[in-house]
Amino acid sequence: MPPNPPPFEPEKRPAITIGPDDGRYPTLSRGFNQRWIAHPEYVRLITSSDGVVTALREAVNQKPADPKRTRVTVRSGGHCYEDFVCGDDVRVILDLSPMCGIAYDPRLEAWAVEAGATNWHVYSHLFPLSGRTLPAGSCYSVGLGGHITGGGYGLLSRQAGLTVDYLYAVEVAVVNRDRTVDLVVATRDDPDPHVRDLWWAHTGGGGGNFGVVTRFWFRDLPTPPRKVLITARAWPWSGFKEKKDFIPLVANYCDYFARHQDPGTAAGRLFALLTLNHRANGEIGLVAQVDTATDDPGDTKDAGVAAMQDFLRQVDSRAVPDSRPMWESVAEHAAIPNAWHPRMMPWLTATQALNGSGENRCGKYKSAYLRKPLTDDQIGAMWDYLGNAHFKDYDNKAAVIQIDSYGSAVNRPPRDTATRQRDSILKMQYQVYWNRPSDSLPDHEAEARHLKWIRETYRATFAETGGVPVTDGRSDGCYINYPDVDLSDDDWNKSEQPWSQLYYKDAYDRLQRIKARWDPLNVFHHGQSIQPKSTR
Known part of the structure; x- marks a missing residue:
């Protein structure tokens, strides 16, 4: 605790209203995902908690100028993946980005x-x-x-x-x-x-x-760690001639995290991202980080260094083609070309090196929690859809299946939370990006092609469970921060588990009651918002 800390009192500044005639309006009517552009009556840039109260009270008591645009939405960073913040039915956007104290x-x-x-x-x-x-x-x-x-x-x-x-x-x-x-x-x-x-x-x-x-x-x-060891490697797609060359890479990666789930060990703290880019990208990427207390990356007595070495021996093994430095960007992250050999650096420096959001593009996303490693059949399906058996003519370098390490301390929560997926070992992100040619002339044909790739790839991976990662012995649903409206569509979710169960599991009933208590008018709603449950 800082000595004699002052009370936290954010500076009170007037809110700013941005209307359609303001030069800032086109920028503030959209977020990170350029697929969604709103046309609100106004955007309110708010600078204090009191300002939020005033702006919200005004918004919910105003009569909409357009009956088709009625929603009041909220933005902080603007990274919502669906049209929940910026959509055709949005009347007012309350933008909290100036509130960053x-x-x-x-x-x-x-x-x-x-x-x-x-x-x-x-x-x-x-x-x-x-x-x-x-x-x-x-x-x-x-x-x-x-x-x-x-x-x-x-x-x-x-x-x-x-x-x-x-x-x-x-x-x-x-x-x-x-x-x-x-x-x-x-x-x-x-x-x-x-x-x-x-x-x-x-x-x-x-x-x-x-x-x-x-x-x-x-x-x-x-x-945070005083220092961390990071590495970034890539495997050229040209080295993967057949499915049997590809399966060991993904299987060994999954197996490592299945075996290392103790946060009390360095291996249990190691975090990695395996980014399976479409073959059109040219390479598959890997980023890994582990904390360490030594300044000498050659000191194998250090647990963090030893864990990194063991991890790379297992994943970048003789069973897969030779890796090289990473030259291509992976998903939302820029390339890190100078870290094939693990590099030691202060934690914040490493965090900055790994930081990224990617350029502002159109995008579609899907997710999965995994309780057990992917099966060979699932890995084989991913191979097929990454430009090998299917979508060979699809040339999008920004089509990605990313497998994130997970679990360890996540699975030992200090208290009960509404986040219910607490025994998974891996987390998957399906991502596809494309550029919008212009605001007035969106390329619907291109969008349909990219959506077809990600939807069919995801469905093939989880073909045995209705095209989605249901809660069972192997998987455990989806991540609400990567929203996916396809989970609400019977054409793409053929399981018996609705979107609400995939996101929230047994928490949904309680969340519905809380919704009814604190948002009785259902002011805050969108395509996959929690539906209030009657408490009568």
Whole structure:
């Protein structure tokens, strides 16, 4: 705790209203995913919690100029993957990005972070101030307002858990039945069970469901490693002539994390991203990081160095083609060409080196939690759809299946949260990107081609369970922070598990009751928002 810390009082500045005639309007009417462009009556840039209350009260009491545009949505970093924030039915966007303050709050004995702050604000501001950090994501520009509420994770999660494991309190502007607005601070130990429920709902219930989050408070944050060892490697696709050449790479990677799930060991803390780019990209990428206390990467007595060496021996083995330095970008991350040999560097320096969000493009995303390694049949299906047996003429370098290491400390949560997937060992991201030629002339034919690739690839991977990763012995549903409206479509989800179960499992019933209590008018809704449940 800092000596004599001042109370956390964010600077109060007037909100700014951006209308269609303002030069900033085209930029602020969209987010990271250029696939979704809204045409709201206005965008309100808000700078304080009181400003949120005022702006929200005004918005919910105004009559829409266009009856087809009625939704009030909220943005922090703008990385929503579907049209939940920027869509054709959006009337008002409340933009919290100016609210990015970070300070210690002695009243709650916790670090306060405003909801408009990004991952990079936490790394570059919170860490120097406190020596602590959040185990948050690698994409620097992702806003905490959505990242935290969906159960965000990152490169430190296998040793420190999820971001929500440190959430002590959340401040939320909620709309009452009479359209008044209250600002509620919900803590995990509040004596009122309804207020505790509101806190709990923000530990994995997803953004855009209950109200407008204005700030978070975190306690007992972890200390990041003093130094980490990182590596980045790539395998040229030209070396993979047949499916039998490809299967050992993915199988050995999955097997390593199945065997190393103890966060008390260096191997259990090692985090990696295996990025299976489409063959059109030219190479498959790997990034890995592990904490270490030594300055000598040749010191094999150091547990972190030894873990990295063991990991690379298993994954970059004689069973696969020779690797080389990474030259091509992978998904949302830029290439790291000078780290084939593992490099030692301070944690924040390494975090900056790995930081990335990619260029602003159109995109579609899917996800999966894995409780066990992928089977050879699943790996074979992925091979087929990465430009080998199927989609050979598909030349998109930015079509990706990424397999993230997971589990370890994530699977040993300190308390109950709404994030229910707590025994998975891997997390998958299906991603496809393309450029929009212009705002007025979107290329629908191109979009259909890219959507066809990702939908059919995903369905083939999970063909045995209705085309989605159902909760069973091998997989455990999907990640709400990678929303996918196809899960609500019977054409693509042929399992008996609805989208709500895939995201929330047994938490959904409780989340529905919380929704009914705190958002009785269902002001905050979108294509996959939590449906309020009658409490009568």
